[in-house]
Amino acid sequence: MARVHGAACAAPTVDQGDSVTTNSLYGRDVVSIGDLSLAEIKYILDVTAQLKAAKTTPPALTNKLIAHCFFEPSTRTRLSFEAATLRLNGKVIGFSSDDSTSIKKGETLQDTIRVISDYADLIVIRHPKEGAARLAADLSTKPVINAGDGANQHPTQTLLDLFTIHECQQKLDGLAIALVGDLKYGRTAHSFAKICKLFDIRLFLVAPDALTMPDYLCDDLKKQGVRFSFHQSIEEVISKVDIIYMTRIQQERFSSVAHQFNKAHYNLTAEHLINVRPNLRILHPLPRVDEIDVAIDKTPHAYYFEQAANGVFVRQALLALALNKELSLS
Amino acid sequence: MSKTLSVSAIQNGTVIDHIPVGQALKIIHLLKLLETNQCVTVGFRLLSRRMKLKDLIKIEDYVLTEEEANKITVFAQEATINVIKNFTVKEKIIARMPKTIEGVFICPNAACITHVEPMESYFYIEEQGKAVKLNCRYCEKPFDRNQVKVTI
Numbered sequence: 001m002a003r004v005h006g007a008a009c010a011a012p013t014v015d016q017g018d019s020v021t022t023n024s025l026y027g028r029d030v031v032s033i034g035d036l037s038l039a040e041i042k043y044i045l046d047v048t049a050q051l052k053a054a055k056t057t058p059p060a061l062t063n064k065l066i067a068h069c070f071f072e073p074s075t076r077t078r079l080s081f082e083a084a085t086l087r088l089n090g091k092v093i094g095f096s097s098d099d100s101t102s103i104k105k106g107e108t109l110q111d112t113i114r115v116i117s118d119y120a121d122l123i124v125i126r127h128p129k130e131g132a133a134r135l136a137a138d139l140s141t142k143p144v145i146n147a148g149d150g151a152n153q154h155p156t157q158t159l160l161d162l163f164t165i166h167e168c169q170q171k172l173d174g175l176a177i178a179l180v181g182d183l184k185y186g187r188t189a190h191s192f193a194k195i196c197k198l199f200d201i202r203l204f205l206v207a208p209d210a211l212t213m214p215d216y217l218c219d220d221l222k223k224q225g226v227r228f229s230f231h232q233s234i235e236e237v238i239s240k241v242d243i244i245y246m247t248r249i250q251q252e253r254f255s256s257v258a259h260q261f262n263k264a265h266y267n268l269t270a271e272h273l274i275n276v277r278p279n280l281r282i283l284h285p286l287p288r289v290d291e292i293d294v295a296i297d298k299t300p301h302a303y304y305f306e307q308a309a310n311g312v313f314v315r316q317a318l319l320a321l322a323l324n325k326e327l328s329l330s
Numbered sequence: 331m332s333k334t335l336s337v338s339a340i341q342n343g344t345v346i347d348h349i350p351v352g353q354a355l356k357i358i359h360l361l362k363l364l365e366t367n368q369c370v371t372v373g374f375r376l377l378s379r380r381m382k383l384k385d386l387i388k389i390e391d392y393v394l395t396e397e398e399a400n401k402i403t404v405f406a407q408e409a410t411i412n413v414i415k416n417f418t419v420k421e422k423i424i425a426r427m428p429k430t431i432e433g434v435f436i437c438p439n440a441a442c443i444t445h446v447e448p449m450e451s452y453f454y455i456e457e458q459g460k461a462v463k464l465n466c467r468y469c470e471k472p473f474d475r476n477q478v479k480v481t482i
Contacts, residue, residue, distance in 0.1 A: 109443070109447055127443075129441060129442065129445075129446060130439060130443060130469035131468025131469040151441065
């Protein structure tokens, strides 16, 4: 359910030089990737591309205060949101763990959000509980962007994944994509699977049985007509795909024997890349541990650091669109 | 077979009949019937021509609201809800499955924010043939109706 905050409801537009487009994201929360239409996703990706190509970053957040409320630790997401805010000339308040907040004294998330929404112009929230961002959006008088709520949603990661795939493949339709690793608990894999219904994407799900994609997501993929299949090793699929999206398997979930088995079947090495498509690109939400051998970093197939760098541009686009009725990018 | 009623008739009130076996207790909690002063009679696993076995609830001196009747359909899609006056059926309540339901169920996902904040649960209801799915608005997980417990 999308919500528009405050005075943002009145026919907003975005000035993109030649064209004027309705900015339906002005004043809006971004809690779940499912809240966004295909047109809105394409629009965010288009604004992201313009921001990345621009020689100078527009001061779209001048006089705006962004609250970065990270109730659990984060490196890339938190710093990329901070970088995005500061590059757009905005200011940051917030915290990077709940150790320094009144949550430790027993304050509810609801009270915390009510207060912070009176201090800031927009709230970025990461929280370990699933649905925390939706609750925050319900209570906040200002727009809320979800930076990850437990194992549920991480919509800005999904948007940066889509932007990166489009950037390296020049299209989003007609692609074969392998999701590898922890498909049971990994929210990036869950969010990405949910978005596949909007594009012509063939999915290969590569995971140990214990970490395969949950039934409810597979049922949804079936219902939405997304083509997908299950696989036990990277070798089975790597020559057939345009993108291989690696995720980390938490080895503490397995015995040492199973750990060795997983390492052999779900860790990517340079030897895997002998008979792959030339356009194959490897993505990973990071941090990686040992699931991608460092030798791959030097190959043209590695694209995970570019992917991480794109996080700043996608978040710039979201912040700028949420707080600017009219956004000049020319 | 004896013609004696397994559950005695009521003079005035509401009879919820054709409840799938095992769902009557959930409906009692759903309608908070244990917290009212009404006399409630319940039958479990009664013989039924239509369903073979069924549950049944009779509530004396109380007529269900449309909203209450609609909530029942989550557990008993094909329940018959009759308003009784002077031992005869005065009216049938036509219940429709609600699109959403608030504050009634406990989200089965232990990691859901609804378990740690002072707040009401909220589910979107989706009919898939005879199955009923409840989608938590917060954690976004779908559940079968048999997975969810009613808030007591």
